[in-house]
Amino acid sequence: MKLTNKRRPTAVVVGVAVASLALAACGGGDDGGSSGGKVTLSFLVDNSETSVATAKGLADAYHKKNPDVTIDVEQRPQGGDGDNVVKTRLSTGDMTDIFMYNSGSLFQALNPKQTMVPLEGDYVDTLADAFKQSVTADDKVYGVPFGTFMGGGVLYNIPAYKELGLEVPKTWSQFEENSDKIKAAGKTAVIQTYGDTWTSQLLVLGDYHNVAEQEPDFADDYTAGKAKFADTPAALTGFEHTQEVHDKGWVNEDFQSAKNADGMRMLAQGDGVQYPMLTFAMAEVAANYPDQLNDIGFFGIPGDDESTNGATVWSPGGIYIPATTEGDKLKAAQDFVAYAASPDGCQAQIEATPPQGPMGVTGCDLPADVTQVVKDIQTYTEKDGASTPALEFLSPIKGPALEQILVEVGSGIRDAKSGAALYDEDAKKQAQQLGIEGW
Amino acid sequence: MATVIGKARVEEPAAAPVKAPRRKHAGIQSHYPFWFYLPAGVVYAVLFLVPTFIAFYFSLTRWGLFSQEFIGLDNFRQFFNEPGLLQGLKNSLIYGVITSALKVVLGLLLAVLLTSQIIARGWLRSVIFFPVLVSTIGVGITFTILMNPQQGLINKTLEVFGIHGPGWLTNPSLAIYSVALVDVWKGVGLATVIYIAGIVSIPRDYFEAAEMDGATAFERFRHIILPLARPATVTVIILSLIGGLRSFDLIWAMTGGGPGFSSDVIASVIYKQYQAGFYGLSTAGNVILFFAVTLIVLPIFWALNRKQVDM
Numbered sequence: 001m002k003l004t005n006k007r008r009p010t011a012v013v014v015g016v017a018v019a020s021l022a023l024a025a026c027g028g029g030d031d032g033g034s035s036g037g038k039v040t041l042s043f044l045v046d047n048s049e050t051s052v053a054t055a056k057g058l059a060d061a062y063h064k065k066n067p068d069v070t071i072d073v074e075q076r077p078q079g080g081d082g083d084n085v086v087k088t089r090l091s092t093g094d095m096t097d098i099f100m101y102n103s104g105s106l107f108q109a110l111n112p113k114q115t116m117v118p119l120e121g122d123y124v125d126t127l128a129d130a131f132k133q134s135v136t137a138d139d140k141v142y143g144v145p146f147g148t149f150m151g152g153g154v155l156y157n158i159p160a161y162k163e164l165g166l167e168v169p170k171t172w173s174q175f176e177e178n179s180d181k182i183k184a185a186g187k188t189a190v191i192q193t194y195g196d197t198w199t200s201q202l203l204v205l206g207d208y209h210n211v212a213e214q215e216p217d218f219a220d221d222y223t224a225g226k227a228k229f230a231d232t233p234a235a236l237t238g239f240e241h242t243q244e245v246h247d248k249g250w251v252n253e254d255f256q257s258a259k260n261a262d263g264m265r266m267l268a269q270g271d272g273v274q275y276p277m278l279t280f281a282m283a284e285v286a287a288n289y290p291d292q293l294n295d296i297g298f299f300g301i302p303g304d305d306e307s308t309n310g311a312t313v314w315s316p317g318g319i320y321i322p323a324t325t326e327g328d329k330l331k332a333a334q335d336f337v338a339y340a341a342s343p344d345g346c347q348a349q350i351e352a353t354p355p356q357g358p359m360g361v362t363g364c365d366l367p368a369d370v371t372q373v374v375k376d377i378q379t380y381t382e383k384d385g386a387s388t389p390a391l392e393f394l395s396p397i398k399g400p401a402l403e404q405i406l407v408e409v410g411s412g413i414r415d416a417k418s419g420a421a422l423y424d425e426d427a428k429k430q431a432q433q434l435g436i437e438g439w
Numbered sequence: 440m441a442t443v444i445g446k447a448r449v450e451e452p453a454a455a456p457v458k459a460p461r462r463k464h465a466g467i468q469s470h471y472p473f474w475f476y477l478p479a480g481v482v483y484a485v486l487f488l489v490p491t492f493i494a495f496y497f498s499l500t501r502w503g504l505f506s507q508e509f510i511g512l513d514n515f516r517q518f519f520n521e522p523g524l525l526q527g528l529k530n531s532l533i534y535g536v537i538t539s540a541l542k543v544v545l546g547l548l549l550a551v552l553l554t555s556q557i558i559a560r561g562w563l564r565s566v567i568f569f570p571v572l573v574s575t576i577g578v579g580i581t582f583t584i585l586m587n588p589q590q591g592l593i594n595k596t597l598e599v600f601g602i603h604g605p606g607w608l609t610n611p612s613l614a615i616y617s618v619a620l621v622d623v624w625k626g627v628g629l630a631t632v633i634y635i636a637g638i639v640s641i642p643r644d645y646f647e648a649a650e651m652d653g654a655t656a657f658e659r660f661r662h663i664i665l666p667l668a669r670p671a672t673v674t675v676i677i678l679s680l681i682g683g684l685r686s687f688d689l690i691w692a693m694t695g696g697g698p699g700f701s702s703d704v705i706a707s708v709i710y711k712q713y714q715a716g717f718y719g720l721s722t723a724g725n726v727i728l729f730f731a732v733t734l735i736v737l738p739i740f741w742a743l744n745r746k747q748v749d750m
Binding site: 080081083084087091109111114115194197253254256257400401404405407408411413414422425429430432433435 | 501503505508517520522523587588589606608609611695696697698699700701711713714715716717720
């Protein structure tokens with residue numbers, strides 16, 4: 001009696017972790033009906049406003065064309081918790097019939113060769129190369145674009161820039177001058193929002209265009225384990241910038257607890273002038289501050305050399321079919337995926353949510369009335385050599401703790417150099433887990 | 440404890456053709472036939488023992504979505520090199536000790552108060568117990584909002600008195616303590632109830648005798664309640680220490696282990712590894728947590744129980 005009493009609670013700790021896996025495996029596949037020619041497909045997307053609206057828009061448009069097929073949109077959390085859901089459901093064979101997930105390194109971590117159905121058909125050739133590359137594993141394409149390309153750089157408040165007589169910076173030192181002037185004018189120069197930890201990464205991830213300009217082979221060397229952030233000066237710069245915005249007092253007072261939505265509010269209302277961010281966050285402005293939509297512009301994170309100025313871009317997420325989808329459902333799912341990548345499907349996505357950047361399908365042009373941010377991104381993507389995909393689309397290795405490390409660097413808890421070294425260790429774990437040579 | 444109930448119940452199986460009563464001599468304390476234990480044993484084995492041993496194996500592998508590769512003790516080596524680990528270990532200890540100490544002290548004092556003759560005693564008892572019933576995540580989110588350094592109610596209130604409140608959850612050296620305090624707020628009700636049961640079960644005779652001898656209220660507390668409520672103290676310490684050492688949900692809801700890694704505990708380090716897809720590594724972490732908790736709790740359990748016997 002005594003023995004079991006003291007053992008049980010500790011056993012539970014270990015037990016629960018493993019038991020939950022075992023239990024999850026017991027749950028069978030979905031029982032969506034496919035009787036009488038009617039098919040119901042389940043479609044898992046993250047619960048951000050943009051994703052849900054895009055998914056529902058696509059689902060409805062497809063259902064109108066194919067009344068026999070109904071698509072149920074299911075939601076999951078964003079970020080790390082969402083990764084958990086997707087990985088667990090895939091590994092237990094419990095995934096929905098189609099699902100949306102990131103492209104690039106996160107896509108690679110799902111082991112697409114085993115978990116997904118490769119896509120075939122003419123439409124695959126119409127996908128933009130930069131996107132196709134980010135959903136390809138072993139020469140097979142697994143996804144079609146969900147949403148648009150995004151820019152990762154600095155969103156800035158145009159009226160405030162005009163009022164202070166500032167120009168869009170082409171080098172980091174110009175950015176420093178601008179920030180000092182904004183601070184002197186009593187406004188927040190650089191918004192940071194570590195209440196949502198993922199937002200801490202932009203000054204590093206968004207700096208990749210500049211890294212690639214200085215070290216063109218960085219992505220390959222990094223994947224091979226030969227190049228590291230801590231001892232590649234170009235790559236270390238992003239960490240140093242993250243530290244600098246804090247040390248120079250450019251950030252908002254509540255940077256430790258503010259969330260992404262707070263940051264976008266400050267930016268839209270002009271209390272904060274520059275926000276290192278992904279452009280998809282503009283959906284927040286479109287929803288809550290529609291009058292300020294065109295008050296916000298975008299520029300790539302400037303590097304040291306004005307002549308190589310450019311921006312880092314993010315590929316859209318993808319729509320994938322898990323290997324567990326079979327029979328009628330597989331056919332319907334393949335047809336839906338082809339539709340999503342067709343000009344019609346692309347148009348349905350544009351109608352569902354205002355685009356945040358160029359589309360991932362060739363022949364699908366943006367409407368003329370796009371926002372200022374999208375116009376700004378296009379000036380980079382349409383100019384040769386002025387845009388580079390983010391590192392996570394060029395290398396399968398992205399350490400999971402980057403956001404926490406950068407919160408430390410950006411809060412003055414840790415310095416840039418040791419932050420970068422710590423991240424290299426973190427990336428090593430990911431590389432070993434993926435079984436990559438050289439680590 | 441099982442003897443009375445056990446004998447009453449054993450009659451039924453005895454009537455069956457199985458010669459159950461004879462088994463009595465086989466085991467030392469076997470009041471039931473063997474098959475009577477079987478269902479519980481199977482459930483326990485399938486849901487607890489088997490996963491535990493499988494976990495030991497998987498902790499030695501690099502375990503992906505579909506494959507695993509045996510890598511010996513590499514996971515343990517890597518886990519001990521984890522930057523957040525030392526901090527996590529320290530935080531787990533701090534958290535466990537603070538929460539169980541405060542629960543013992545506050546729980547005992549509240550129980551003494553709530554067993555005395557005060558107005559609205561029943562109502563007060565339920566008020567104290569109420570937070571135990573609320574969802575931990577809900578409590579976490581609520582307190583995150585209350586503890587917001589700029590807009591939170593706590594710092595707004597302090598401002599009225601001219602005090603500039605700290606960043607309860609955003610100051611790296613403060614965050615873990617703030618969460619521990621919320622844990623105490625939420626959990627002290629259970630400790631109080633355990634103590635109330637302990638105090639109420641102390642025979643009235645002792646108090647009457649003490650009163651005859653002219654003992655003061657403090658002396659009654661010191662010499663009667665404190666020693667005779669020891670079983671309750673043992674329960675509260677063990678429960679809250681184990682709970683504290685493996686605490687996760689409240690910390691995750693309030694800080695996510697942040698800012699940075701400053702409020703990471705072992706469980707959140709493990710969870711983050713699991714989230715990243717490092718299943719083998721996080722299983723190794725669980726094995727370590729299992730041994731750490733056992734190592735800490737077993738000696739305390741023995742020590743506390745021995746004293747109980749001495750009395």
